[in-house]
Each structure stands twice: as C-alpha cells, then as structure tokens.
Amino acid sequence: MGKLTNPVLLKELKLRFRFFKSVSGMLAYLIAMSIFVIGFFYITTQLTGTGYFRPSESFYLFSMLSLIQMGMILFIAPGLTAGAISAEREKQTLNMLLTTTQSSWQIIIGKLLSSLAFLGLLLFASLPFYSLVFLFGGISPVQLLTVFFFYFVTMVAIGSIGIFFSTMTKRTITSMIATYSSSVFVAGFTLFFFFISIMVNQTMIEAGEIAPFTYFWLSINPGALVLSLLSGNLMTEFYTLAGIDIPIWVTYLLFYTVLSIVLLTISSSRLRANMKRG
Amino acid sequence: MIDIQGLTKKYEDFTALDQLTLHIEQGTVFGFVGSNGAGKSTTFSILATLLAPTSGTAYINGANIIEQPNDVRRQLGYMPDFFGVYDQLKTDEYLDFYGASYGLSSQQRAELIPTLLELVKLTDKRYEYVDLLSRGMKQRLCLARALIHDPAVLILDEPASGLDPRSRSEMRDIVKTLKMQGKTILISSHILPELAEMCDEIGVLEKGRLIARGSVDSIQGHMQGDRQLTVKVLNSSQQAASHFRNDPLVSNVQIVDDNTVICFYRGSKEQQVNLLKQALQQDILIYQLQEERQDLEDIFLTITKGAEK
Numbered sequence: 385m386g387k388l389t390n391p392v393l394l395k396e397l398k399l400r401f402r403f404f405k406s407v408s409g410m411l412a413y414l415i416a417m418s419i420f421v422i423g424f425f426y427i428t429t430q431l432t433g434t435g436y437f438r439p440s441e442s443f444y445l446f447s448m449l450s451l452i453q454m455g456m457i458l459f460i461a462p463g464l465t466a467g468a469i470s471a472e473r474e475k476q477t478l479n480m481l482l483t484t485t486q487s488s489w490q491i492i493i494g495k496l497l498s499s500l501a502f503l504g505l506l507l508f509a510s511l512p513f514y515s516l517v518f519l520f521g522g523i524s525p526v527q528l529l530t531v532f533f534f535y536f537v538t539m540v541a542i543g544s545i546g547i548f549f550s551t552m553t554k555r556t557i558t559s560m561i562a563t564y565s566s567s568v569f570v571a572g573f574t575l576f577f578f579f580i581s582i583m584v585n586q587t588m589i590e591a592g593e594i595a596p597f598t599y600f601w602l603s604i605n606p607g608a609l610v611l612s613l614l615s616g617n618l619m620t621e622f623y624t625l626a627g628i629d630i631p632i633w634v635t636y637l638l639f640y641t642v643l644s645i646v647l648l649t650i651s652s653s654r655l656r657a658n659m660k661r662g
Numbered sequence: 663m664i665d666i667q668g669l670t671k672k673y674e675d676f677t678a679l680d681q682l683t684l685h686i687e688q689g690t691v692f693g694f695v696g697s698n699g700a701g702k703s704t705t706f707s708i709l710a711t712l713l714a715p716t717s718g719t720a721y722i723n724g725a726n727i728i729e730q731p732n733d734v735r736r737q738l739g740y741m742p743d744f745f746g747v748y749d750q751l752k753t754d755e756y757l758d759f760y761g762a763s764y765g766l767s768s769q770q771r772a773e774l775i776p777t778l779l780e781l782v783k784l785t786d787k788r789y790e791y792v793d794l795l796s797r798g799m800k801q802r803l804c805l806a807r808a809l810i811h812d813p814a815v816l817i818l819d820e821p822a823s824g825l826d827p828r829s830r831s832e833m834r835d836i837v838k839t840l841k842m843q844g845k846t847i848l849i850s851s852h853i854l855p856e857l858a859e860m861c862d863e864i865g866v867l868e869k870g871r872l873i874a875r876g877s878v879d880s881i882q883g884h885m886q887g888d889r890q891l892t893v894k895v896l897n898s899s900q901q902a903a904s905h906f907r908n909d910p911l912v913s914n915v916q917i918v919d920d921n922t923v924i925c926f927y928r929g930s931k932e933q934q935v936n937l938l939k940q941a942l943q944q945d946i947l948i949y950q951l952q953e954e955r956q957d958l959e960d961i962f963l964t965i966t967k968g969a970e971k
C-alpha cells in the first residue's frame with residue numbers, strides 16, 4: 385500500500401463510532417448474548433439436577449457461543465459491506481473520491497476494513513462471555529484464539545464478497561441481495577451440496593476411494609470449520625469418509641484467503657474506469 | 663494547459679462526443695456552452711479520468727489522461743455537475759478527508775483549510791455539518807474541495823447551477839480570483855451571460871461537436887445580427903428619431919419619451935461612429951448611448967438552431 389495512513393479507513397471509522405447507533409447496536413447484541421448464556425446456565429444446571437456446571441457443559445457452551453458468533457458474522461458482514469461502494473455511487477460522492485490520488489487498492493481496503501470494524505468490535509466485546517468458559521474449563525486459550533482467527537478470515541471473506549458486489553453493481557439493493565445470497569450459500573448450500581455429493585459418490589465412498597467434492601463442500605462450511613476446531617474427534621469419521629485427511633481448517637483458510645484476494649483484486653481493478661480500454 | 667485531441671465517446675451507436683479537438687492555454691478561463699445533452703459533462707468526466715474515451719486522447723498539463731491518470735488527478739481539480747456530500751461530517755473534516763485523499767500531510771491540511779474556507783467564504787461554517795449547509799454553500803465547499811491539492815487546472819461542471827443570483831455572483835468572484843492565481847479553468851454553464859463575464863474564450867458544443875470557438879467578443883460579433891441601441895438626448899428625441907430613420911442600417915426606431923429613443927442597428931462599429939458623428943453635427947445632443955448586447959443566450963440559440971439543420 386505504500387502508506388500506513390488510509391484516508392477512507394480513518395474517515396469511516398470516525399463516522400461509524402461517533403454515533404450512538406453503533407453503541408446501541410452493540411448493547412443490543414451483548415444483551416442478547418447475556419440472555420443466551422444465562423439461559424444456558426439455567427437450563428443445564430436445572431436439567432442435570434446437580435446444580436453444578438461441569439467442564440463438559442462449559443465446552444458445550446463454548447461451542448454454542450462460537451457457532452452463534454459465526455452465524456452472526458455471516459448475517460452481519462454482508463449488510464455492512466454490500467453498500468460500501470454502491471452507496472457512494474448512489475449518494476454521488478464516488479466520483480469525487482475517484483478523482484483523488486488514492487490508489488484503487490487503498491480505497492477498497494479502506495472500505496473493507498472500516499465496514500468490518502464494527503463487527504470486529506462486537507466480537508471483541510463478546511470476549512467476557514468466553515472468560516466464563518475459561519472459569520469452568522473445557523477449553524484452551526489456543527482454541528479460543530484459533531476460533532477468533534477464523535472469525536477474522538470469515539469476516540474478510542464475506543466482506544470481500546460484499547465489496548466485490550458493491551463495486552460491480554450499480555445499486556446497493558442488488559449488491560445486498562447478491563451478498564446475502566452468497567452468505568446463505570456459504571452457510572447452507574455448502575452443507576446441502578455436501579449431502580448431495582455423499583449420495584452421488586456413495587459407491588466411491590463405500591469402496592474407500594477419495595471423494596474430493598464431498599470433502600470440499602464440507603471444508604468450506606463455516607459451521608463445520610468451527611466444530612472441527614473444537615473437537616478433532618468429531619471429524620475423524622468425516623476424513624475417512626472422504627478419504628482425505630487434510631484438516632478442514634487448512635482447506636478453509638486456503639480457499640477463503642484466495643477468494644478474498646481474488647475478489648478484492650478484481651474490485652480494485654474495476655473501481656475506476658479502465659482508461660486504456662474504452 | 664488542456665490539450666484535447668480528437669476525443670470521441672460512443673455509447674453503443676450513439677455518439678455523445680465526436681472528435682473534439684481543443685487547446686486551452688495556461689491561465690485561460692474557457693467557457694463551455696451547449697444545450698442539454700451536448701456532451702459537456704461527458705467531456706469533463708473523460709478529462710477527470712472517470713470515463714474512458716472511445717478514441718482520441720487528452721493532456722492535462724502534459725499528463726496523458728489514458729497513460730498517466732494519476733498524474734492527471736494530481737494536476738486537476740474537478741467539480742461534478744451533480745454531487746453529494748458525506749453526512750455526519752463537519753466542513754473542516756470534509757476538507758481534511760479530501761486533503762488526506764490527495765496525500766497531504768495533516769500539517770499541510772491544517773494550514774490549507776482555513777485559507778480555502780476564507781476563499782469560498784465559509785469560514786464561519788467551519789464546524790457545521792456539511793449536509794446542513796445550503797446548496798450554495800455546498801457548491802462553494804465542493805469548489806474548495808477541488809482546490810485542496812492546489813491543482814493547476816480546474817474543471818467546473820456548471821458550478822453555479824441552481825444558485826440564486828447572489829450566490830452565482832459570489833461563485834463568479836471566486837472564479838475570477840482563481841484566474842488571477844493563474845489557474846487554467848474549464849467551466850460549463852447554462853447561464854450564458856455569466857460565462858461572458860468570467861471567460862476569456864468560449865466554445866460552443868452541440869451534439870458532441872465543437873461548432874464555434876473564440877473570444878466572447880468575437881463570438882458575439884460574429885454571430886450577432888441587430889443590436890439594440892438606447893439613445894438619450896438632451897434636446898428633442900423627435901429630431902434624433904428622424905435622423906436615425908434616415909440611416910439604412912437602422913431599423914425599428916421607437917421614441918420612448920422626450921429624451922429617449924430605441925432602435926436596432928446592424929452596422930459595424932466604425933459605421934456606428936459615423937452615425938453618431940453626423941448626429942452631433944446636426945446638433946442632436948446625445949449624452950448617453952447604451953448598447954444592449956444581444957446576450958449569449960440569444961446567440962446560443964441562433965448558433966444551435968443552425969446546428970439542428
């Protein structure tokens with residue numbers, strides 16, 4: 385990038401956090417999380433009848449929290465990013481931004497990071513809930529860090545999809561629809577295709593052959609990723625099933641990193657008119 | 663300096679800009695006239711590197727718009743015809759953001775902003791939210807924004823559109839100040855007399871073609887037919903009227919009151935001098951002669967009517 389300061393990033397951060405709405409949004413989220421955690425405590429201690437909260441339940445709570453937060457990322461990241469460029473186009477501020485000497489890449493990255501900043505803050509603010517989990521055991525700090533790292537990877541990936549559609553489409557509404565559809569695809573359709581490919585590849589799987597599609601569809605699913613990070617055992621059966629034992633997180637990381645880079649590169653090359661090709 | 667060479671823009675089979683070639687010297691204020699859809703904004707967008715031309719090219723202070731768009735951006739201040747502002751930003755933050763976007767250091771920005779606000783007379787609005795400013799103020803702010811990186815060339819797309827007469831005159835004054843600073847300015851407007859006042863040269867664009875170009879006077883001189891003279895005399899307006907009626911170049915003589923005659927005159931300036939000399943010799947005491955310039959508006963209509971055919 386050449387320069388450490390990114391004007392778009394700095395301006396948008398200033399705007400986003402100046403106003404009450406971001407604070408109230410965050411409060412609402414934290415309240416919802418608290419209700420969930422308290423409810424979870426209440427139900428588990430009641431159901432087990434012991435009045436204790438054991439490490440296994442703590443682990444279960446952690447898994448639930450992690451999945452919920454992943455779901456939240458998939459749900460919120462499109463909304464935050466899908467309008468990043470197209471809204472400027474609609475508000476007629478884009479032209480003036482594009483006539484400045486900032487590089488297209490700088491503008492795109494500034495937009496991406498500033499749009500995701502709010503989401504990052506939400507995740508950060510949810511850390512105290514995890515301290516509860518530490519209190520009761522069942523999870524290691526490394527596991528927590530890994531999960532958060534993959535939140536980041538997923539945020540950037542979904543965010544890049546949003547920025548991409550926002551750059552390529554004229555209107556925010558189109559971009560929103562396309563980005564949310566992508567998110568639904570990533571969260572749900574990958575699972576659907578996973579099951580389809582199990583059925584289609586049944587004979588291969590039974591013969592113990594390698595079923596790359598079966599492996600692929602599951603390994604790009606964020607939910608499967610979270611579960612695989614939490615419990616290696618959960619996935620052993622899957623690895624033998626697909627005949628590939630590369631950990632899911634490797635494929636996940638690779639796939640979404642490449643996807644993000646490709647989408648952001650296309651976005652930055654399409655942001656401005658290509659003067660060389662009329 | 664702006665050098666436009668055979669610039670063409672086609673939208674499918676519609677030609678919005680047709681082989682425009684135009685050279686504008688440094689320090690010139692050049693006015694772009696043309697009816698709606700003539701291709702003014704298209705030209706400006708291409709020069710501002712926002713739109714790729716179908717063919718042809720242009721140079722802004724020596725930088726090629728196609729090969730060196732970033733050098734063009736550095737040299738060029740562009741004010742679009744329609745624009746929005748970021749809400750929730752204050753005036754000084756607004757300018758600060760664009761300053762940073764042009765790579766100015768925070769110190770440079772801090773020094774420049776008060777100067778620019780002074781220039782566009784928005785000093786007292788420094789800490790107000792941009793979207794709460796009036797239209798005229800926003801327009802001036804947008805001009806200040808276009809100036810933040812001290813560009814040598816300015817492209818202003820109808821900077822005074824939608825403004826009341828007072829704001830328009832303020833905008834004109836700012837443009838004059840910028841001209842004095844030696845900037846090359848390309849400006850389009852629908853309000854034609856205004857261009858006449860600001861510009862050194864005018865180009866008339868119609869259907870993507872430059873159909874006339876020259877100094878304000880030469881275009882007016884070239885295009886004008888009859889001009890209206892209002893003559894005030896100390897003695898009898900009757901006598902003056904009959905004198906004018908005798909001249910074949912004068913038409914439509916009307917007596918307004920005891921001292922005032924209106925007529926239309928078709929001759930050259932030299933012929934006009936003769937007419938007046940003869941009048942004075944005949945003791946017609948002309949103490950005031952006012953020439954209603956046929957304004958650009960009418961000339962513009964005359965010219966573009968020609969292009970329709």
Ligand SMILES: Nc1ncnc2c1ncn2[C@@H]1O[C@H](COP(=O)(O)OP(=O)(O)OP(=O)(O)O)[C@@H](O)[C@H]1O
Pocket residue numbers: 673676678696697698699700701702703704705743
């Ligand atoms: N994206 C586009 N697709 C097709 N035609 C376009 C497009 N943009 C502009 N045009 C056409 O190009 C022509 C020139 O438009 P332009 O905006 O340059 O005119 P203008 O001289 O600025 O007019 P105005 O005085 O109304 O601002 C118009 O006929 C317009 O319809």
Ligand SMILES: [Mg+2]
Pocket residue numbers: 702703704743819
């Ligand atoms: Mg226009």
